[in-house]
Amino acid sequence: MQAPTQMNELDDATLTFAEQVFDSARNGDSSRLDQLLGQGMPPNLRNHAGDSLLMLASYHGHLAATRVLLEHGADPQLRNHRGHTPLAGAAFQGDLAMVELLLEHGADVESRCEDGKTALMMAAMFNRTAVVTHLLALGADPHARDASGATALTAARLMGAVDTEAMLRCDEGQSD
Numbered sequence: 001m002q003a004p005t006q007m008n009e010l011d012d013a014t015l016t017f018a019e020q021v022f023d024s025a026r027n028g029d030s031s032r033l034d035q036l037l038g039q040g041m042p043p044n045l046r047n048h049a050g051d052s053l054l055m056l057a058s059y060h061g062h063l064a065a066t067r068v069l070l071e072h073g074a075d076p077q078l079r080n081h082r083g084h085t086p087l088a089g090a091a092f093q094g095d096l097a098m099v100e101l102l103l104e105h106g107a108d109v110e111s112r113c114e115d116g117k118t119a120l121m122m123a124a125m126f127n128r129t130a131v132v133t134h135l136l137a138l139g140a141d142p143h144a145r146d147a148s149g150a151t152a153l154t155a156a157r158l159m160g161a162v163d164t165e166a167m168l169r170c171d172e173g174q175s176d
Contacts, residue, residue: 021045025053025069028062037072044074050081058098059089066101076107083114091119091135094128099135109140116146117155124152124168127161132168142171 021041024032033053037043046052054074057065066086070076079085087107090098099119103109112118120140123131132152136142142152150158156165 018047022047022051022053022056025056025062025065026060028057028060028065030062030064030068033057033065034068034072037068043069043072044078046078046080050079052078052080052086054078055080055084055086055089058086058095058102059093061093061095061098063097063101066098070101070105076102076105077111079114085111085113085119087111087119088113088117088122091123091128091131092126094123094126094131096130096134099131103138109135109138110144112144112146115148118144118146118152120144121146121150121152121155124156124164125159125161127156127159127164129163129167132164136171142168 021036023029024036043054044052047056052074054066054069054076055078057069076086085107087099087102087109088111090102109120110118113122118140120132120135120142121144122128123135145151146155153165153168155161156168
């Protein structure tokens with residue numbers, strides 16, 4: 001008797017549906033996501049790049065869709081294949097409201113990307129002053145170092161982010 005063959009590839013209809021689901025997150029279709037999650041779709045579904053639905057919704061600034069995903073149990077710490085978290089993406093974008101929402105739902109202010117960068121470092125690098133202020137107020141460590149040894153201040157300086165560099169220099173009371 002011959003063993004049944006395993007189906008390792010998805011059919012075209014399933015692939016099309018999956019792409020529509022990820023587009024719903026990317027485009028912020030919170031009602032569609034709520035409907036699908038209510039029907040049992042896993043909240044931590046990820047695409048070929050490891051981007052979760054939450055990563056896509058939060059990175060593209062869709063607060064309502066992000067909230068729906070978080071309320072259905074999406075993991076705010078789930079990293080993509082590049083080691084990035086939704087919080088790091090929101091910090092990179094300078095989206096303070098998104099940063100606040102992710103932190104309220106369990107994102108770790110000190111979580112690190114694969115290269116050791118924290119959300120504070122990402123915000124500092126791209127001169128996101130409001131995000132830097134908020135993360136520092138929540139206890140983000142300005143002395144944390146990434147894999148290359150850089151702090152948030154060093155990163156801001158290297159990227160020419162003069163406002164966050166000045167903020168961090170004042171916060172640290174020193175030059176790095």
